[in-house]
Amino acid sequence: MFDKTNQGQWWDQGWKLVEGCTPVSEACLNCWSMSMEKRFRKETGIVFHPERLERPLHRKKPTAYAIWNDLFHESVPFEWIDQVIEMTLKAGQHEYQILTKRPNRILEYVEWKSKWQGFPFHFYDHNWIGVTAENQKTADERIPILLQIPATVRFVSCEPLLSDIDLYKYFWEFNENYQPPRFLDEGETYNIQPQILNPKIDWIISGPETGPKARPMKIEWIRNLYDQCKEANIPFFDKRNSLGLNIQNYPI
Numbered sequence: 001m002f003d004k005t006n007q008g009q010w011w012d013q014g015w016k017l018v019e020g021c022t023p024v025s026e027a028c029l030n031c032w033s034m035s036m037e038k039r040f041r042k043e044t045g046i047v048f049h050p051e052r053l054e055r056p057l058h059r060k061k062p063t064a065y066a067i068w069n070d071l072f073h074e075s076v077p078f079e080w081i082d083q084v085i086e087m088t089l090k091a092g093q094h095e096y097q098i099l100t101k102r103p104n105r106i107l108e109y110v111e112w113k114s115k116w117q118g119f120p121f122h123f124y125d126h127n128w129i130g131v132t133a134e135n136q137k138t139a140d141e142r143i144p145i146l147l148q149i150p151a152t153v154r155f156v157s158c159e160p161l162l163s164d165i166d167l168y169k170y171f172w173e174f175n176e177n178y179q180p181p182r183f184l185d186e187g188e189t190y191n192i193q194p195q196i197l198n199p200k201i202d203w204i205i206s207g208p209e210t211g212p213k214a215r216p217m218k219i220e221w222i223r224n225l226y227d228q229c230k231e232a233n234i235p236f237f238d239k240r241n242s243l244g245l246n247i248q249n250y251p252i
Helices: 032-040 078-090 103-117 136-146 219-232
Strands: 013-016 064-068 095-100 127-132 153-158 172-174 195-197 203-206 236-238
Touching: 078 103, 095 103, 095 153, 103 136, 127 136, 127 203, 136 153, 203 219, 219 236
Parallel strands: 013 064, 064 095, 095 127, 127 153, 153 203, 203 236
Antiparallel strands: 172 195
C-alpha cells in the first residue's frame, strides 16, 4: 500500500465515481480535475458511475484509493453516497480516502444514515475522511465540522496552500486541570501543562498549486505547518517535497 509516494502521491489508485463539480472556494480556481474534464468530457452536470462501483472488489492487493471527485457535492444523492460507502465495506482490504470541500454534507449524510439504520452511524475504520483547507478562512470553516464527523481517521489537505495557516487550536486544547506553579505541601502534585494534545486530526497533507496558472506558495507557510505537526506528533506529507526533507508520513 502507498506504492506511489515517490511520485508525490498519497494514494495508490484514483476511484472516479463522480464526474462534474462546481467551484466552492479559492482552491477551485485552477482545479486540475475540472480542467481535464473540460478538455475530454462531453456530459454536463454531475454524473454518477455505478458501473465503476465494483472495481475495488477485483483488486486483492491492499490499496489506498482516493475517491474522486467530491463525493459529497450537493447534487450527489445520499443513496449514491451510501452505495459507495457500503462497497468500501465489501472490499475492506483497502483504505479509502474521501476528501471534500463540503463537510456539512457529510454530517447530513451521517444523520440520514443513522435514521435509516436505526442507530448512530460511524464511518468504517478504513474510510479516511478529510477536508481541503487552502487558507485560514477555509480551515476555520471546515475543520470544526470535520471534528464532528464520526470517523476513525480524519485528515486535512492544505493543497493548494494559498496562505499561512495556524492549526494550533485544532491540535491542542486548554488543560482544565492545569494549576500554575506554586509552593506545594508535602505529597502534593500539580499538572504543569496548560495545553494538552487534542488527538482529533490524524494527518496533514500540504503542497503548492501546480500548473501553468499556479499561484505562488511561500516556503515559510509549509514550514510553519510542518513545525506545528512535528510539535503535536501528527503525521505530515509534503507532497511536492517543498522543504527538501522528503517528509512522507501516514497515519498508520
